[in-house]
Amino acid sequence: MEKTNSKGFWRKPLDIDKIERKRGIVYIDEELCKGCTFCIEFCPGQVLEKKDKLNSKGYHPPYVKYPEKCTGCGFCERICPEFAIVVEKELVK
Amino acid sequence: MEETKLMEKKVHPLEEYFRKERLPHIWCSGCGLGIAMTSFLYAIKELEIPKEKVAVVSGIGCSGRVAGYVKMDSYHTTHGRAIAFATGLKLAKPDLYVVVFSGDGDIAAIGGNHLIHAARRNMDLTVICVNNFNYGMTGGQFGPTTPLEAITTTTPYGNFEYPFNLPHLAYSSGATFVARWTVLHAYQLRQSIKKALLRKGFNFIEVISPCPTGFGRPNKIGEAIDEMRYYKENSIIRNGIDPKEAELSFRGKIVVGEFVEEERPSFLEIYQKFLKEKGVEK
Amino acid sequence: MKAKILTGTHYMLGDHACAEGAIAAGCRFFAGYPITPSTEIAEWIARRIPLFGGIYIQMEDEIASITALIGASCGGVKSMTATSGPGYSLMVEGIGLAVMLEVPCVIVNVQRGAPSTGLPTLVGQGDVMQARWGSHGDYEIIALSPNSCQEMFDLTIKAFNLSEKYRVPVTILADEAVGHLREKVVIPPQEEIKIINREKPKVPPEEYWPYVPNENLVPPMAIAGEGYYVHMTGLTHDERGYPDITGEAHEKLVRRLIDKIQKNKKDIIEYEEIMIDDAEIVVVSFGITARAALRAVKEARKKGIKAGLFRLITIWPFPEERIAEISKKIEKFVVAEINQGQIRREVERARLNGVPVIGVHKLGGDLITPDEIMEGIWKKQN
Numbered sequence: 001m002e003k004t005n006s007k008g009f010w011r012k013p014l015d016i017d018k019i020e021r022k023r024g025i026v027y028i029d030e031e032l033c034k035g036c037t038f039c040i041e042f043c044p045g046q047v048l049e050k051k052d053k054l055n056s057k058g059y060h061p062p063y064v065k066y067p068e069k070c071t072g073c074g075f076c077e078r079i080c081p082e083f084a085i086v087v088e089k090e091l092v093k
Numbered sequence: 094m095e096e097t098k099l100m101e102k103k104v105h106p107l108e109e110y111f112r113k114e115r116l117p118h119i120w121c122s123g124c125g126l127g128i129a130m131t132s133f134l135y136a137i138k139e140l141e142i143p144k145e146k147v148a149v150v151s152g153i154g155c156s157g158r159v160a161g162y163v164k165m166d167s168y169h170t171t172h173g174r175a176i177a178f179a180t181g182l183k184l185a186k187p188d189l190y191v192v193v194f195s196g197d198g199d200i201a202a203i204g205g206n207h208l209i210h211a212a213r214r215n216m217d218l219t220v221i222c223v224n225n226f227n228y229g230m231t232g233g234q235f236g237p238t239t240p241l242e243a244i245t246t247t248t249p250y251g252n253f254e255y256p257f258n259l260p261h262l263a264y265s266s267g268a269t270f271v272a273r274w275t276v277l278h279a280y281q282l283r284q285s286i287k288k289a290l291l292r293k294g295f296n297f298i299e300v301i302s303p304c305p306t307g308f309g310r311p312n313k314i315g316e317a318i319d320e321m322r323y324y325k326e327n328s329i330i331r332n333g334i335d336p337k338e339a340e341l342s343f344r345g346k347i348v349v350g351e352f353v354e355e356e357r358p359s360f361l362e363i364y365q366k367f368l369k370e371k372g373v374e375k
Numbered sequence: 376m377k378a379k380i381l382t383g384t385h386y387m388l389g390d391h392a393c394a395e396g397a398i399a400a401g402c403r404f405f406a407g408y409p410i411t412p413s414t415e416i417a418e419w420i421a422r423r424i425p426l427f428g429g430i431y432i433q434m435e436d437e438i439a440s441i442t443a444l445i446g447a448s449c450g451g452v453k454s455m456t457a458t459s460g461p462g463y464s465l466m467v468e469g470i471g472l473a474v475m476l477e478v479p480c481v482i483v484n485v486q487r488g489a490p491s492t493g494l495p496t497l498v499g500q501g502d503v504m505q506a507r508w509g510s511h512g513d514y515e516i517i518a519l520s521p522n523s524c525q526e527m528f529d530l531t532i533k534a535f536n537l538s539e540k541y542r543v544p545v546t547i548l549a550d551e552a553v554g555h556l557r558e559k560v561v562i563p564p565q566e567e568i569k570i571i572n573r574e575k576p577k578v579p580p581e582e583y584w585p586y587v588p589n590e591n592l593v594p595p596m597a598i599a600g601e602g603y604y605v606h607m608t609g610l611t612h613d614e615r616g617y618p619d620i621t622g623e624a625h626e627k628l629v630r631r632l633i634d635k636i637q638k639n640k641k642d643i644i645e646y647e648e649i650m651i652d653d654a655e656i657v658v659v660s661f662g663i664t665a666r667a668a669l670r671a672v673k674e675a676r677k678k679g680i681k682a683g684l685f686r687l688i689t690i691w692p693f694p695e696e697r698i699a700e701i702s703k704k705i706e707k708f709v710v711a712e713i714n715q716g717q718i719r720r721e722v723e724r725a726r727l728n729g730v731p732v733i734g735v736h737k738l739g740g741d742l743i744t745p746d747e748i749m750e751g752i753w754k755k756q757n
Contacts, residue, residue, distance in 0.1 A: 027103045034122035037318045042277070042325075059122065077106075078135070078279045081127020083116060086103045112606075115617065145602040150446070161606060161618060166599040168449060169608035169618075170442065171472050177439035181446025181454070182599060184430045185404055189450070189600045210435040364430070373425050 022089040024072025026064045032084035035059030039076035045069045110134040112164050123317020125276030125302025129223050130159050132279050136286035147190045150179040154230045156196035156223040173203030176211045179218050187361055190290055197224040198236040201257050212266035212295045214360045219289045219296040225304035233307030240343035244311045260336035263297035264353050270296040271336055271353040275324040285351055294359040378426035380565055387560040389524040389553045390415035396531030397455050399568055403429030404454040406443035411495040412551040413485040416457035437462040441469030444480045451598035457483040460502050470544050471510030476607045479538040483547045485554040488739030498552040499739035500662055501714035506546045507691045515636035518546040518691040520661040524558035536571040542593050548690055552663035585616040592635040636692055644694045647686040654683030656752055657701055659722055660711045661687040664743050668711050671748035682752055695725035702726035709751040711735040711743050
């Protein structure tokens, strides 16, 4: 294990055991989705992707393609015009 | 493998603020009104303002339908008169947070007179004007904010008229807080709404929204997502500049920000002060 | 010292009596725009209403005025405006909104010579039909017509009471002559004035729907800021207040708005009958013209003609049943009004047996004299 990186700092924080890291979980109401793709486009981590399946209105709702990359910032929840997304945070073990 | 968690048992954080039984709402796919409304509701939630102290007044048009979806005292009034209605409501119940949610045609065309006078009086109101550059509800006709040369159903040869610069109009009429954001700036919009709600006087926030059905398609902007990408590329945040300089041009730059934040005694403050000075007991 | 109404006997301008009546009825919000001949109402209110904790605001136009009234009334405050013909024409859309939202408010129309700018300082009575049909669509409203300064005071209070009881906009169809007249007005102490307020919801907010009617077909009204989360819209709506754009909902809602007034006519309609019982010729009139009509009827009686006077106090809803009843026993009606025949048409519509209806009309500017009405009484056929 490298102790320092190229700038001479420790790679891992010393208090890594004490810090709580949170990850986001994205819940999507597929029936409310109208397929605008704002959440997919503007997610900072590019975590969401269009599903192949269609909802009953004929839109492709999103799904979480890279759940491990989600930080729980909640931008998708804010930018969704349909109240179709809820983001919760959970602790990463 | 798909990693989608479905939402059956999850409660949306804004659930107590909107009328869930009326979803899905009538707005088109990609319309920014949903974002404007959620930004407003988040602002109410974060400020912890009790719902019974908020009243939403709207006019006619797509933006006017916001009143029907919020779970507060809401009034869907006649075209253009939302600001006059809100004036009466605020004067009858000065403790209420009265918010006018309406569109560019409703506020600046037929409602233009009421806008400039309410601003002149510095009436204690917050006006959120959702600007989609056309009259959406009736199918996409041009309005006072439609850019020059734009194609709409009643300007098939291009718009011959100059548009308003709404922040400039509001400020020169006397508004004391003027801001403009696009719906992409959902976070900043929420912050501005929070600021406006806590202020006295006339607060005017213009919200630029995509309208793929009425404006985007005839003008070859593409889908709503293309228009949002355009906002991302072309919007510049300039807080504190003179609203006259706040450019909003077709296929050009979009200047957003909180332009004006001034202090001037509001209508209710002057009213109460003068009556007290003249010895009129309340 | 707490402000009080001007109890006592006064020599008062009609407009001022109307304004004081509004304050006595509990009006605490006035949004208006100056227009001759109703400006005096605004001026009196601007001076008096702040003493009672009310607000006078001069809006930028009449459209803003009527809409602000509706807003204030939704906030639970009794509200009024005063205007004349040209202003009323601007207000009719707002009146339609008040009808649809079922919001109480009072609009005073001090009529003047019309159409258009017409005769700003001279009398007219030509806005009668407009008060009934001015806004678009089918609806019912209440309109009262004072004929003296005392009635300007009394009928304003009645207008507020009716408006609150039936959740409907009420128009006071005064005219410039009565508005600008000075006469004796007796104002009783506040405690002796009967005030009716809108019915409040009897159920808690979770069970409350804004448009569930009571036995009078009037829904109890929840105002803003009390936790009822009402949604009111000018679109056709269901009992929850939510837009329901269907023929069925429209039929149900508008039918109730019409029945609300039509089925309660006995409570709403008021008229004055003088020497009607044995009359062979009945003069129908209202407002300032009714005073000339009374003189004409008295002179006719002196000459041996059995004349009587039917004075409309409530113009809308029109007392068609009473007119029909009277028409059974008489020779003819004479309708005197300062317009081309707006009430005459109503009498013609309501009367039975083809009883002749003679009109005595002027178009505006001058009062109708008792002699002119006498000529109508003498006249054989129309």
